[in-house]
Amino acid sequence: MEKLSIYVVEDDESIRTMVVYALNGSGYEAQGFPGGRSFYAAVNEKKPDLVLLDIMLPGEDGLSILKHLRAAPETSQMPVIMLTAKTAEMDKVRGLDLGADDYISKPFGILELLSRIRAVARRTVESSKSAAVNGAHSYDYGNVHVDEDGHVVTVDGEEVLLTRKEFRLLCDLLRNQGRVLTRDQIMEQVWGFDYGGATRTVDIHINTLRKKIHDDGTMIQTVRGIGYKIDKEAKE
Incomplete structure (x- = not known):
């Protein structure tokens, strides 16, 4: 099975070295980068299955890098776990708003980090492979067509x-x-965890x-006051 x-x-070189060493020792194929420039260069060569992204970086910070990844078609679906300062609550929310898959607060233990990685991998990489094997559904609603298996959405054929x-x-x-x-249900089902402080993320x-x-x-x-829904049939 491919790693x-x-x-x-x-x-932080000491943290980066420790994390990369632990990941490689746990059966992953990990590489470390001190900032956005070397990271972008590596992504252009080979896209990873998952990214651990610190927020506090010299030059371009992690939130800006995340925004860049989500805006580019080739990296818009790349799983990203943000590394945040323990007290930086707003950074966690902003990361989720920008499309982060999860976050982990510093200082963290390696076992906790490995658990978060496995959880995100199950929700993203492995679930995508499973859908390709087991098949998925397509949906049509008005002028919107969704191919869940092919991960394609078209509106009026575009x-x-x-x-x-x-x-x-x-x-x-x-x-x-x-x-x-409800917003909490959506947070649980789409993000994979319940974080009441980020329900505005759902609205965004x-x-x-x-x-x-x-x-x-x-x-x-x-x-109003509850969440969102789509009716069973499109309205003409």
């Missing part, structure tokens, strides 16, 4: 680029047509998703 490749972007979080959010709502999903992703699929709120409906 999961992980890039570690961390300017493909639109969604991040992995936006795509999972859309599929989850379509899979539960007629049901109202809904708004971005609506813009990309040209929805004025007719398809993805806001249920």
Whole structure:
């Protein structure tokens, strides 16, 4: 079985060396980078399966790098775990808002880090491979077509680029047509954990998703004070 490749972007050499050593010793294929420049160069050569990204970096910080990754088609779905300062609550929320898959606070233990990596890998890399093997569904709603297996969304026949979080959010709502999903339920199902402080993250992703699929709120409906839903049938 091919090893999961992980890039570690961390300017503290002692932390970077320790993490890379631990990951390689745990069956992963890890490489470390002190900042954005060397990281981008490596990504252009070979894209990793997952990225550990420190927020506090010299030059371009981790949040800016994350935003860059999510904006580029070739890296928009790359799983990213943010490394944050223990007290930096706002950084955690901003990271999730920008599409991070998870975060881990410093100082952290290697066992905790490995557990977070396995959890994100299950939700992203392995689940994508499983969908390809077992098959997935397609959905049609008005002028929107979603191919869950091929990870393609088209609007009026034109493909639109969604991040992995936006795509999972859309599929989850379509899979539960007629049901109202609370923000906490969406956070749990799409991000894989319950973090009440980041429910605004759901609203931000809904708004971005609506813009990309040209929805004025007719398809993805806001249920005030609760969450969101898609009706069972498209309205003419």
